[in-house]
Amino acid sequence: MAAVLETAALEKHFGGIAAVNGVSLAVEKGARHALIGPNGAGKTTVINLLTGVLRPSAGRILLEGRDITVLEPHKRVGLGLTRTFQINQLFLDLTPVETVGLAISERMGTGAQWWRLVGSRSPVTEEIVEILGRFHLTDVMFERTGNLPYGKQRLLEIALAIACRPQVLLLDEPAAGVPEAERHDILATVAALPADVTVVLIEHDMDLVFSFADRISVLVNGTLLTEGAPDEVARDPRVKAVYLGESLNA
Amino acid sequence: MQPAAVEKVDRYLAGRARWGALEYVFWLLALASIWHGYFHLPERYLILTEIAWLGLFALSLDLILGYAGIISLGHAAFFGLGSYVAALLAKHGIINEPVLALVVAGLAAAVLGFATSFLVLRGSDLARLMVTLGIALIMREIANQIPEVTGGADGLQGVTIAPILGTFAFDIFGHVAYTYCLIVLFVLFLLARRIVHSPFGLSLRAVKGNPLRSSLVGIAVDRRLVAIYTVAAFYAGVAGALLAQTTAFASLDVFSFERSADLLLVLIIGGTGYLYGGLIGAVAFKLIQDSLATFDPQYWQYWIGLLLVFLVLFGRIYGAIIAALIFAVARWLQLSFFECALIMLAIGLGYGHIQKGLKLLDGAIARLVGHARSATPMLAHRKP
Numbered sequence A: 001m002a003a004v005l006e007t008a009a010l011e012k013h014f015g016g017i018a019a020v021n022g023v024s025l026a027v028e029k030g031a032r033h034a035l036i037g038p039n040g041a042g043k044t045t046v047i048n049l050l051t052g053v054l055r056p057s058a059g060r061i062l063l064e065g066r067d068i069t070v071l072e073p074h075k076r077v078g079l080g081l082t083r084t085f086q087i088n089q090l091f092l093d094l095t096p097v098e099t100v101g102l103a104i105s106e107r108m109g110t111g112a113q114w115w116r117l118v119g120s121r122s123p124v125t126e127e128i129v130e131i132l133g134r135f136h137l138t139d140v141m142f143e144r145t146g147n148l149p150y151g152k153q154r155l156l157e158i159a160l161a162i163a164c165r166p167q168v169l170l171l172d173e174p175a176a177g178v179p180e181a182e183r184h185d186i187l188a189t190v191a192a193l194p195a196d197v198t199v200v201l202i203e204h205d206m207d208l209v210f211s212f213a214d215r216i217s218v219l220v221n222g223t224l225l226t227e228g229a230p231d232e233v234a235r236d237p238r239v240k241a242v243y244l245g246e247s248l249n250a
Numbered sequence B: 001m002q003p004a005a006v007e008k009v010d011r012y013l014a015g016r017a018r019w020g021a022l023e024y025v026f027w028l029l030a031l032a033s034i035w036h037g038y039f040h041l042p043e044r045y046l047i048l049t050e051i052a053w054l055g056l057f058a059l060s061l062d063l064i065l066g067y068a069g070i071i072s073l074g075h076a077a078f079f080g081l082g083s084y085v086a087a088l089l090a091k092h093g094i095i096n097e098p099v100l101a102l103v104v105a106g107l108a109a110a111v112l113g114f115a116t117s118f119l120v121l122r123g124s125d126l127a128r129l130m131v132t133l134g135i136a137l138i139m140r141e142i143a144n145q146i147p148e149v150t151g152g153a154d155g156l157q158g159v160t161i162a163p164i165l166g167t168f169a170f171d172i173f174g175h176v177a178y179t180y181c182l183i184v185l186f187v188l189f190l191l192a193r194r195i196v197h198s199p200f201g202l203s204l205r206a207v208k209g210n211p212l213r214s215s216l217v218g219i220a221v222d223r224r225l226v227a228i229y230t231v232a233a234f235y236a237g238v239a240g241a242l243l244a245q246t247t248a249f250a251s252l253d254v255f256s257f258e259r260s261a262d263l264l265l266v267l268i269i270g271g272t273g274y275l276y277g278g279l280i281g282a283v284a285f286k287l288i289q290d291s292l293a294t295f296d297p298q299y300w301q302y303w304i305g306l307l308l309v310f311l312v313l314f315g316r317i318y319g320a321i322i323a324a325l326i327f328a329v330a331r332w333l334q335l336s337f338f339e340c341a342l343i344m345l346a347i348g349l350g351y352g353h354i355q356k357g358l359k360l361l362d363g364a365i366a367r368l369v370g371h372a373r374s375a376t377p378m379l380a381h382r383k384p
Helices: A043-051 A075-080 A094-109 A122-134 A148-165 A179-193 A206-212 A230-237 A239-248 B003-017 B021-039 B042-065 B074-093 B100-120 B126-145 B175-196 B199-209 B210-213 B223-249 B257-270 B276-295 B300-314 B317-333 B338-350 B351-369
Strands: A003-014 A018-027 A033-038 A058-063 A081-083 A166-172 A198-202 A216-219 A221-228
Touching: A003 A043, A003 A198, A003 A239, A018 A216, A018 A221, A018 B042, A033 A043, A033 A206, A033 A230, A043 A166, A058 B175, A075 A081, A075 B210, A075 B317, A081 A239, A094 A122, A094 A216, A094 B003, A094 B199, A122 A148, A122 B003, A148 A166, A148 A179, A166 B021, A166 B175, A179 B021, A198 A206, A206 A230, A216 A230, A216 A239, A221 A230, A221 A239, A230 A239, A230 B223, B042 B175, B042 B257, B042 B276, B074 B100, B074 B126, B100 B126, B100 B223, B126 B257, B175 B199, B175 B223, B199 B210, B199 B223, B210 B223, B223 B257, B257 B276, B257 B300, B276 B300, B300 B338, B300 B351, B317 B338, B338 B351
Parallel strands: A033 A198, A033 A216, A081 A166, A166 A198
Antiparallel strands: A003 A018, A003 A058, A216 A221
């Protein structure tokens, strides 16, 4: 299978610290690829580099063979690369309807139209209703996002990424901070993502990682320690030593 | 698909752009002010005209501040350029017809806005304040340095404005001038209203709320900001041109720092992000300024300053009430300037207690009215 998202010797230095140091990663089309590692390993920095939030100090990023290393973030979205954030990055003053509608009209290329009123295009509306329904947000769709409970905001965080209709979706700890009772909703929606969407997942919850991923990369101190199928990674003594030791033996 | 839900969402989205009853009332009152002035108070036309172009100027700032989150302390740069362009076009007979000249003046300001927009794209609010302030200062100095064009410190004299559309000549009472300003304000308001309720306007609100996430849902953030900054500059240029045309004069103070600063004050009084803030703020600011200047010609700026402080400290409604109470007491007891300052000091020291008291009062009103939301916005306007 061809790699849809690739990095070559990716590096990011903050001052004298190498947060990401020579990461070469290949994510195959349709993969469920988990990126794990201890705190401070550089996982979120990798996502920030992939999505253009940060410029790499060195190395290249390829999306479907195209070099996107220095492409602006919004253009990467246009090419089908989307992400969610570990800490919600939402539009607190907008409602879920507006939030999702915004992403859909940007995707359709109508987001810059100033002469037309919002909501006069029913295909957009239909998709808004469909996505909000899928993410259990229908009952709060007219509420201000800032007033929603955290679990609902977390769902909207993912719904917003889905509304961009990504080819490659990067999920940065989707279930982080979600109360146990609402966790199920998040995990179910992540599991139900379309099979042709490539998903890269950062997650600390090992149950979720091993139930979800078909491929795991382990990042330690900004470098790739190992990569492989879940059972291989789970057996790897180095991985046990640096990261999984406690949780597997517990 | 759930057709009922789709219809609900469609209705909700359409409802956001629908005209509210208060909006009709506002514009009917504006219309009535024309006739009222005509029959009863022709001497009020001067201030009404000032309110109209100030409202348009504030609307311009609201477009970038209230909708895109760009703060500016130099919006007079565009106002001033529009003013001079309109005055020069008329003086040299390049474009005699005022409406056409108005558009050209606005476009000139828009070009300046486009060119300088790239300077305000990045950076913090503080950086933006400094950059915009600097641009206005530069514009003022340029005008000062070319007296053969601008008239320098004496201002541009000898401007005559031709009749509007070749038909409506400006009269000495200012009847035509006010009607003209009001129509221009209304037309540009309609356009602004359209813009903010469009997908483009929605994306601006998103950018204001969270620029990082905006770019990651595919919004070309920089281009949207450049676009609205350019549009706002056009609006400010038109407002400046209205001033030049209705007074047949342009002087260096169109670029002044006070003009930009007063504009922020107007928006703070009226509130940002709902388009009427600038208009209501302009009415309130001019009326307060006018009445204070009559009551207390010596210290009227003191009272404006006091009002501003209280609006920010105690929220729009309570702040205005407290400021009005102090003003009334000071008038009633004939307090001296020094005694007023002592009252201010006392309020400063008791700030925490007053806050607590206001919150209790707010809660009581909320219970009285029956639902919590009605009263909370009163304090919600407070900003750090």
